[in-house]
Amino acid sequence: RRNFGVSVVKSDIRLDNRSVVPYNPKLIVKYQAHVNIEYCNKSNCIKYLFKYITKGVDRVTAALEVDDGEAVDEIKQYYDCRVIYKENSDLGSVLSRNEGKNTMFLAWMEANRCFSSGRLLTYAQFPSKFTYDSDDRPW
DSSP states (O other), X not given: OOOOSOEEEXXXXXXXXXXXXXXXXXXXXXXXXXXXXXXXXXXXHHHHHHHHHTSOOOOOOOOOBOTTSOBOOHHHHHHHHOOSSOTTSOHHHHHHTTTTOOOHHHHHHHHHHHOGGXXXXXXXXXXXXXXXXXXXXXX
């Protein structure tokens, strides 16, 4: 706050208008935190506040380029790198490797069938009471 030249001495310390922190006791009690409050009585202040609140998020447009100036498509590279088997391996052997093994979700459903205490837990809460064995794939 601006110093208007008015000051007071409290405990041998000179305090002026810059030391005053506006507050609202009702809001402090309601939110259990300190909230700075200032009264705005000019229409241009209110217009500025609403413009600031409703302006939306900031955006950035960026591009990656290699040394020769060619643009890099990271999304295409990501999808190109997602391969579930090597080119020289047999697709049938890759698919049969996981045949008959439960996924974590299917193992969760099986655990709910076996353990009545797990039926009250959601899928997200389940790890708080049970441990998943990634080798044998049971809970």
